[in-house]
Amino acid sequence: MDLQKMVIDLRPENVSFRDAFYQLLRKDLGAKPLGLDLSYTLILGDFVGSDLGLRTPLYAQAIAPIFTATEQKELERLRFVCLESLTNSKDCRSLLGTQSTPSSEIAVFRGVLTLMQTRFNGEMKFSNTFFLQSVDAQGATFLQSTNWAETRFGRPVSFSGAKFKQPSNFQGSIFFDKANFKQTQFQELADFQGSIFEKTANFNQATFKQLAKFNSGQWQENADFSDVHFANQAQFTKANFNQFLLLTEATFEQAVTFREVEFNLLVNLQGASILNQADFSDARFSTEACLSVPGLTFNSNQAKILGNPGQIGKMFCIPTLQGNENILRNLGQNFRQQQQVADANELEYTKQQLRLVEMSRRLTATNINSASVASLINLGFSATQAEAIAQRRLIKLFRNSSELLTLADIDLEKYTQLSERLIVGEPLSIVGWLLQAWSCLGLSVLLLLSGYGTNFWLVFGVGGVAIAYFGLLFWLVDRYRRLHPVPIIPTSYETISIFVSFSVLEFLSLLAIFRNAQQPWLTLGCLLIIIVPVPMALLIRLYQQGRYHDLMDVSYFTEDGTFRQLRLLIGRLPVIPRNETFRERYMPLLCDRRWNWLNYYDFSLNNLVKLGFNDIRLRDEHLPGIISALAWYQWSLGLIYITLVLWTLSRTIPGLNLLIYLK
Structure with a gap:
């Protein structure tokens, strides 16, 4: 039915025309699956669109026989969605009943509804309606409130x-197909x-x-809020996002709430602006979900990001350090101001991981400002392209890798293929390369053994492994001296005791490492490289050369007996002073005591x-x-370890964390 470019007066003073208008449309639209085109039409007064549909129960046995088989199938889709989503809407509750009631009926609009550039001067009412075909309201203007509550859209x-000049109500609606709200303006x-979006929802x-309410909404596919401007509060409490949530370049001037939201895939906040507060408290993130925040505009002195302490800091994902230093610093400062030290440390750990990647890449990638033509060819450039690069840098060095695209011989495909293996910078000298490699190695060790000073229990586990290991070594060199001619070996009880205690200590320490380290096997490997080779070499040498000295029956270890x-x-x-006064105070360990084996752990401690x-x-x-060298080696490691412990404590205990007060 073509009603384009008309003026339709449905105001109360024109009641006779209004009644005739609705009666005529209801008769024609109910008898046949006709569409209604009101494009470029001006409608005066309230428009009750739900009265134009054919009312029918939602029960399969009671659906009006006038509907075609295809239309009846569309109506049945509503039943399945209600049962799957367990929504509390009025229609869905009635579906679970056993009898048909007036409240279980719905108005069915059988044809296409076209409202392109239509202007509604009064209220627009399409509540509790099922559109079996598409609804196209591009460019429509609604000057008064609109009511689409519990409406079902079967097609796009x-x-x-x-433009919605007054409040718009889509509460409890179901969009079975794509929903497009691109460039829509909600003035109120x-x-x-409680709305359900079965397909992609586009609010780009x-x-x-004013206030935007998306509480308890469900998005089965992507929810696109890219470049959306929220001038007031936005609420997504208890919403469910099964696919990507795109908030790229979105602006939140006031608070945005994601409390108790379930995220199943990535939340893209790239380039977004949070100017007030973003609350992710009690939000649930699947293993594949994270908050992608490259380029996020966020000032911790003016805005806040809230979340569960100890959890929210792990949810941020940033691909590179370059260009994201400020956001990492601001996020860390945000959590320090809230005394969520664990989350701030998690971000610091992420920052240092990215820094390590950049440092490693600088050591291994090809520098286009210094690489030879042969190196460029081996990398993947053609001879012509490599020569063009060499000629270009003779004139002017490259400032960034994207400048390669200014060369006529290099196309976008080749650049994309090789860009990850290229770096741009001043050529490194041999000394500079070695210093960079040393810094890279040191940072790797800090990340593996302490999470860059952010995980005390990881440091505790590392220390526990070292203490138990060196305690066993000291017991071995002191108590297992020789077999011939007269055996000097420990008793069976002592041997069993030391190995059982060693196993228990190592198990507890390894448990701490594997529960707290991001890469536990690498952490363990790094630790073993530090504590195993030198002591093992000393131990092997000691037993190869044997021991021939006085006091073979006396322990090498002494204790202060005061x-x-x-x-x-x-x-x-680790060695007693030479002063005679000290010699009188320090007495050899008594090897015949049942608990003597504990002294070796004490010495290691x-x-x-x-x-x-x-x-x-x-x-x-x-x-x-050799025994003296072994003790001094562990003592030297102890200086490094105690520094690591104190540094980690200063970063993980709020009372000691001085960075909390830096703004």
Whole structure:
């Protein structure tokens, strides 16, 4: 039915025409699946579109026989969606009943509804309606409130470029096909609470001047809010996003709420602007979901990002450090101001990981400002392209890799293929390369052994492995000396005790590592490289050359017998002083005591953590130099380890974290 470019007066003072208008349209639209085209029409007064549909129960046995088989199938789709989503809408509740009631009926609009550039001066009412065909309201203008509550759109719907001057109500609606709200302007409240989008929902470049409600909404496919401007609050509480949520270049001037939202895939906030507050408290992220924030505009002095402490910091994903230093710094500062130290540290860890990637790439990638023509050819450039690069840098060095596209011989395909293997910068000298490699190695060790000072339990596990390992070595060199001619070996009880205790300590320490390290096997490998080769080489050499000295029956280890207590031993050295006064205080360990094996762990604890129950040291007479070297090696590692522990504590305990107060 073509009603284009008309003026239709449905105001109360024109009641006779209004009644006749509705009666005529209802008769024709109900008898046949006709469409209604109101494009470029001006409608005065309230337009009750739901009265134009054919009312029918939603029960399969009660659906009006006038509907075709295809139309009946469309109506049945509503039943399945209600059962799957378990929504609390009035229609869906009635579907679960056993009898048909007036409340379980719905108005069915059988044809296409076209409202292109239509202007509604009064209220627009299409609530509780099922559109079996598409709805096209591109560029329509609604001067008064619109009511699409609990409406079902069976085919694509488009409100692209539409203007809603007053509140618009889409509460509880179901969009079975694509929903297009591109460049739509919502001047007042936009209510999409409880709506279900079975296909892609496109709100690209839309504008929300007032409150936007999307609470409890469900998006089965992508939800596109790219370049959307939220001038007031936006609420997505308890929403469910099964696919991507695109918020690229979106602007949030006021608070946006994602409380108790379920994210199943990536949330793209690239280039978005958060100017007030974004609340992700109690949000649930699947293993594939994260908050992608490259280029995010966020000032921690003016805005906040909220989330569950210890969890939200892990949800941010940033591909590269270049261009994202500010956002990482602002996010870290945001969580420090809220005293969510774990989240701030998680972001610092991410930042250092990205820094390590850049440093590694600088060491291994090809620098187009210094690479030879042969190197460029081996990389994948043709001889002509490599020569063009060499000629260009003679004139002027490249400032970034994208300048390769200015060369006529290099096309976009070749650039895309090789860009990840290229870097641009000043050529590194041999010394510069070695310094860069050393920095890269040091950063790798810090990341693996302490999470860059962000994980105390990881540091604890690393220390536990080292303490147990060196304790076992010291017991071995002291108690297992020789087999011939007279055996000097420990008792079976002592051997079993030391190995059982070693196994328990190592198990607990490894448990801490595997529960806290991002890459536990690499962490363990790095630790073993530090603590195994040198001690093993010393141990092998010791047993190869044998021991031939006096006091073979006396322990190499002595203890301060004046008192026993837990104490700090920061200034302690692993060998007793030469002063005679100290020699009288330090007495050899008594090897015949049942608990003597604990002293070797105590000595290892003294060396590594500078803490112990007894002040145990090596004697300085008749002591093989290899044993002394082993003790000094662990003592040296202890200086590094205690520094790492204190640094980690200063970053992980709020009371010690001085960076909290930096703004």
